Amino acid sequence: xxxxxxxxxxxxxxxxxxxxxxxxxxxxxxxxxxxxxxxxxxxxxxxxxxxxxxxxxxxxxxxxxxxxxxxxxxxxxxxxxxxxxxxxxxxxxxxxxxxxxxxxxxxxxxxxxxxxxxxxxxxxxxxxxxxxxxxxxxxxxxxxxxxxxxxxxxxxxxxxxxxxxxxxxxxxxxxxxxxxxxxxxxxxxxxxxxxxxxxxxxxxxxxxxxxxxxxxxx
Amino acid sequence: xxxxxxxxxxxxxxxxxxxxxxxxxxxxxxxxxxxxxxxxxxxxxxxxxxxxxxxxxxxxxxxxxxxxxxxxxxxxxxxxxxxxxxxxxxxxxxxxxxxxxxxxxxxxxxxxxxxxxxxxxxxxxxxxxxxxxxxxxxxxxxxxxxxxxxxxxxxxxxxxxxxxxxxxxxxxxxxxxxxxxxxxxxxxxxxxxxxxxxxxxxxxxxxxxxxxxxxxxxxxxxxxxxxxxxxxxxxxxxxxxxxxxxxxxxxxxxxxxxxxxxxxxxxxxxxxx
Numbered sequence: 001x002x003x004x005x006x007x008x009x010x011x012x013x014x015x016x017x018x019x020x021x022x023x024x025x026x027x028x029x030x031x032x033x034x035x036x037x038x039x040x041x042x043x044x045x046x047x048x049x050x051x052x053x054x055x056x057x058x059x060x061x062x063x064x065x066x067x068x069x070x071x072x073x074x075x076x077x078x079x080x081x082x083x084x085x086x087x088x089x090x091x092x093x094x095x096x097x098x099x100x101x102x103x104x105x106x107x108x109x110x111x112x113x114x115x116x117x118x119x120x121x122x123x124x125x126x127x128x129x130x131x132x133x134x135x136x137x138x139x140x141x142x143x144x145x146x147x148x149x150x151x152x153x154x155x156x157x158x159x160x161x162x163x164x165x166x167x168x169x170x171x172x173x174x175x176x177x178x179x180x181x182x183x184x185x186x187x188x189x190x191x192x193x194x195x196x197x198x199x200x201x202x203x204x205x206x207x208x209x210x211x212x213x214x215x216x217x218x
Numbered sequence: 219x220x221x222x223x224x225x226x227x228x229x230x231x232x233x234x235x236x237x238x239x240x241x242x243x244x245x246x247x248x249x250x251x252x253x254x255x256x257x258x259x260x261x262x263x264x265x266x267x268x269x270x271x272x273x274x275x276x277x278x279x280x281x282x283x284x285x286x287x288x289x290x291x292x293x294x295x296x297x298x299x300x301x302x303x304x305x306x307x308x309x310x311x312x313x314x315x316x317x318x319x320x321x322x323x324x325x326x327x328x329x330x331x332x333x334x335x336x337x338x339x340x341x342x343x344x345x346x347x348x349x350x351x352x353x354x355x356x357x358x359x360x361x362x363x364x365x366x367x368x369x370x371x372x373x374x375x376x377x378x379x380x381x382x383x384x385x386x387x388x389x390x391x392x393x394x395x396x397x398x399x400x401x402x403x404x405x406x407x408x409x410x411x412x413x414x415x416x417x418x419x420x421x422x423x424x425x426x427x428x429x430x431x432x433x434x435x436x437x438x439x440x441x442x443x444x445x446x447x448x449x450x451x452x453x454x455x456x457x458x459x460x461x462x463x464x465x466x467x468x469x470x471x472x473x474x475x476x477x478x479x480x481x482x483x484x485x486x487x488x489x490x491x
Binding site: 003004073075076077078080211212213 | 446447450475476477486487489
């Protein structure tokens with residue numbers, strides 16, 4: 001039995017690198033939301049700086065993938081594996097960008113405000129983090145039944161996002177002093193919602209990998 | 219993003235379009251079995267080969283693909299001890315019927331082999347050999363056939379000034395295109411190609427592949443190839459043979475992107491031995 005051992009090893013490494021990058025993006029999101037609650041401007045600045053390393057890692061994964069396409073001339077599932085590797089890596093990098101944007105919101109609000117960050121921002125973050133855990137499990141095992149769960153989870157994120165926006169607008173939009181707060185809260189909720197959308201895209205890529213057809217999860 | 223008020227009922231939607239099937243068929247192969255002595259080489263082959271398309275036959279050595287292509291022009295009969303059952307219809311007529319003349323079949327079905335095999339004659343004589351055998355004597359007509367065939371085979375510009383030189387003076391790739399021109403000179407409907415580029419360098423291979431693409435307007439082409447990328451590049455339909463059976467016969471795009479059978483996937487992704 002021919003197994004293409006080197007190619008298999010390279011594919012495995014590629015997958016590990018993508019999962020690792022995705023976990024880095026999630027760590028960035030966790031910390032970014034913490035900076036919002038803790039008015040931790042120093043950590044926020046560090047996170048913005050760290051994003052450059054994530055961008056660099058994305059390019060390295062892309063190079064690695066393109067080299068495999070050129071050298072191994074993959075077809076069928078192998079080709080889809082490499083094509084989705086490029087797409088998933090792009091989504092993961094954009095997830096990190098959204099985390100970075102939340103850190104920027106922390107900087108915008110500064111450390112002198114006495115406003116309470118909406119408690120549900122943490123909740124929506126935790127939902128996005130859980131989605132990533134599911135997406136990476138589906139990616140690791142190439143399991144479409146796990147990937148399919150993301151559809152409902154993304155709906156829940158969307159619903160909570162709408163609730164947060166509604167809350168913020170109801171309570172504070174008329175208060176001139178709170179305009180900056182309203183904007184940064186709404187932006188942050190939106191960044192997390194986008195973060196979750198990128199994870200949903202990852203789920204769609206896994207469905208494409210396994211089924212060879214395009215499916216929509218959100 | 220979906221909003222809560224505008225959420226789709228079905229969350230997983232396949233956005234692919236179904237692939238349209240060809241309608242016209244040049245060869246209809248039904249339950250075809252073939253034995254060399256006691257060894258069965260082909261098992262229950264069923265295939266409809268479409269007209270004016272390129273059909274590729276792929277599979278590992280000894281899978282029966284060359285046997286199959288040689289059955290299409292009855293060359294396989296030249297092997298002693300060959301036995302067959304089932305039918306192969308060419309334009310709705312059973313080619314193994316006692317009424318069917320093998321000469322008629324070979325006039326309509328040309329063949330190109332793995333190694334270029336020009337006759338030890340001039341380039342010109344190679345091309346007009348078939349038409350001459352069929353009784354055409356007028357030089358003007360033969361000249362026209364030679365020019366047309368060599369042009370169709372994308373060789374004319376390279377040889378027009380040395381038509382009467384020996385064909386062995388041509389490069390391997392040119393010799394193969396000469397063989398294609400010789401095949402075209404009898405104005406066949408079908409061209410069978412048995413690994414036509416496996417003895418050629420990449421540039422000559424590209425020229426033959428481009429030629430195949432251009433010829434399918436006027437001819438139905440069936441090509442046996444070991445080069446899977448070549449099958450993926452130039453064919454419209456692909457059949458995967460394994461141990462004398464057709465494992466999968468599908469549109470080339472589908473077969474190379476999302477094969478139905480696990481064995482096809484294993485073969486085309488190189489995980490097969």
